[in-house]
Amino acid sequence: MIMNKLIKEFAEQAEEYADAKLQTPGEYHPDWHDVCDERFAELIVRECINLVPWMYEAKIKEHFNLT
Numbered sequence: 001m002i003m004n005k006l007i008k009e010f011a012e013q014a015e016e017y018a019d020a021k022l023q024t025p026g027e028y029h030p031d032w033h034d035v036c037d038e039r040f041a042e043l044i045v046r047e048c049i050n051l052v053p054w055m056y057e058a059k060i061k062e063h064f065n066l067t
Contacts, residue, residue, distance in 0.1 A: 006047070014040035042066065 018036035022029045045064050049057050061067070 007044075010040055010043040010047070013043060 014036045017039045018032050021035055022032055042064075045060065045066065049060050052060065
């Protein structure tokens with residue numbers, strides 16, 4: 001499967017974020033996947049927010065509990 005370049009970029013950013021947040025490079029951390037997945041989803045939602053008219057931004061952020 002060919003992954004969209006932007007999605008791949010978000011996946012890499014999410015992995016880097018999880019590594020930095022948990023500060024356990026090279027070691028297993030039980031929450032790593034949860035932190036990574038949450039960040040990945042957040043990056044996608046924020047990108048979508050950038051594509052919709054401004055009047056929907058607050059509603060989307062509220063729905064996904066983003067600040």
